[in-house]
Amino acid sequence: MRSLSSTELGKKPIGKLLIKQSVPASIGILVMSINILVDTILVGNWIGSVAIAAINVVLPVSFFIAALGMAIGIGGSSIISRALGANNKDKALTTFGNQITITLLLTISLVSVGLIFVNDLIPAFGGKGDIFPLAKIYYQIVLYGVPLLALCMMGNTVIRAEGKPMFAMIAMIIPSVGNLSLDFILIKGFDMGMHGAAWASTISYALCLSFIIWFFLSKRSELKISFSHFGIKADILREISELGFVTLARQAVVSVTYLLLNNILFKLGGEAGVTTYAIIARMLMFALFPVLGVTQGFLPIAGYNYGAQLKSRVRESINKAILYASGLGLFVFASIMIFAEPIVRAFTDDAEIIAQTPSAMRWVFAAIPIVSIQLIGSAYFQAIGKAKPAFLLTLTRQGFFFIPLLLILPKFYDEFGVWVSFALADVISTLVTGYFLHREVRRTLF
Template sequence: MEQTKEQKLGTMPLPRLMASLAIPSVIAQLINVLYNIIDRMYIGHIPKVGPIALTGVGLTFPIIMLISAFSAFIGAGGAPLASIALGKGDKERAEKILGNGVSVLLIFSISLTIIFMIFKRPLLFLFGASDQTITYAVNYITIYLMGTIFVQFALGLNMFISSQGQARTAMLSVLIGAVINIILDPIFIFVLNMNVQGAALATIISQAVSAVWVVKFLLSEKSAIRIRRKNLAIDFSILKNIMALGISPFIMQATESAINIVLNRGLSIYGGDLYVGSMTILQSVMQLAVVPIQGFTQGVQPIISYNFGARKFDRVKKTYRLTISFTFAVSTIFCLLTVFCPGMFAGIFTSDPELLALVKKVMPIFMAGIAIFGIQMGCQTTFMGLGQAKISLFIALLRKVILLIPLALILPKFFGVMGIYYAEPISDITAATTAFTIFLCVRKKIVSEEALSRLG
């Protein structure tokens, strides 16, 4: 009898299995980041107002990241638990986890839309907006917020497709939306002269199509776990487990919002709009560097979770060893590219000579710590795949809340505006080293019958 996709997670040779799941996931993550990257590329080249418009849109990132963080709260928290349940052969529990995820994502969507619509303007000024940039920021985020529900479903529920070994299907859900976004962006921005509003409209239309695709698949017989009406009622015992594991990825993304606020305000105070614009480009390049690693780890996480649930511990160990080795190699390569070729990356987003010169100066500093960031990503994925919520939470807090935010506030007092750029590599290197040390100390304890039994 032919094996189902989820059963192959426990039997297919690991290198081939990891490639079959990771490649589509990497492509999906790269495509997903294009939603914002392409917007910035086009916006940065709008005649006359490009640099100011790019800065304005960059100021909306804290809100956008927070919206994405809530989708990760449920998706990244629920998907590994659903995969572990499938590994145990408990399909009913896996579907209850999915059903609870759908309901909570809907609640999040409504709440976030209302809250940010009411407070968007004062929040944007808090984030570092000036009288010059506020109009562009408000125009972009107002339209974007109308599609919050599409973002929540497209990002959050797509993880439940990946968790069952359906990496290609998960990739297609992102690809469809991205292609639509790429087509609509230049039409809305330049042909219809809609400026930043056109970029936002193109984004929410493309996210809507992706969301419909994801929901349709999870309702169909092609999915190993399906959305069923009986499972939509919230079960707080299940929700508690989802949120316990989801709090780590939530903090990882939500703190991106807090970091954005701290960095932009600091750059605005010590440098001005030009420096805020440089951070928009630097964070875009950071995404290009990190996203392939995130795609790979998202692809292999179901292998760790399923085999852990199936008590195939040797298979789990081999998977995490390959994962950490690969993520470290990739992060090192990207570090070298961005440190030695900063102008190539900066030119993607702007042709303004002054902004180009600044980005070329600060990018080698800002990106230096990413060399070993891949180690942290590999360890973090293993902890998440094994349901280790507390360790994942600590690592998520360490890099951004404990290290990066305080450093970004303290270092400028000694080094001026450059101190803000120094904060990133210091926190990256310290956090990655700590994460790997913790992993080496606890890896035997967390891959065990005892650890599995505690997950219920």
């Protein structure tokens, strides 16, 4: 399998690099998103539409804890990319060892707390009425596997920082294929219902982690750490924390928006409102895979070349990443506008859900063609190690604009106010991020 060495990130043409980094990332995200979609369809058809809402209620808690791994991974990978660009191998190794130690300590601690307060957390995130018993089953089983998922997410970003996107792609595909296979075996074959759905997810995380461990122990990886690298270094911990906090803050805000959305929609439309959002949330994960893939591919290229002081290559990577992602976003927008109703019918045959979800979905996706500017812009500051602007710009979309709109508009426009809040927040945050990105490029890259 031909993969990039880290040094090629500073030599090969940016366009080819971006494609080579982004395509595997996009495929990995696509397969992961298909897994989420098909898993939701199977759960909806084999267990019931309320089960879809139950899984959606659990996601904020499990994803927040797992996002610690992603936060530590992205924060550390920014350091690793710049360290490799500056030919500082020892710092890259120490950073990787510290990432593993911190991920294990934090996720195991939070999972323990999450299991203790299970009966309080599920209702707080909208798991009420008929949703609660199914959500509790799923929550308790999946949470045991969350530390494994966190390590997978952390390791995947490090693999990509090394310039090995194909292996990162495989790491994303393994749990998706494993989860769907186990869905058929455990839910359909053994009739385990919600227990089967939960164990399918947890076992798939273990399969993914096994592959990632194999990669780092094999000759494919440049990062050969020893026990000395696991000892926490204060300066490394501080830098990982500052940069990783950007990703963690974003996921924390996502969890808060899930909490607000599920509770607001339950109040306005009951279980049907929560289920509508659950379907739309799955489509957001799925449909944005090419845009997110470009963003993931862009990070190590920008970080490495910034560390190597190759300013023209950094500028080119920004411009081409936005161009590619915007084109893909336009295609996603057109597809949703045309095929919204057939998409919803694939999830459920519930007439109420089919009647209300397509229109809501179109509003949620209305500003997708321009949102790549916001994603690439905030990612750039994280890639170059500037934690404060990365943090602020990351929060613009959902924290500074979406949540306030969500608290205000439904009071006047009911459920329509919820859906239009997505588009308005996307437009405003894109304008703000575009301004600060342009200013930063003019100041530092010319």
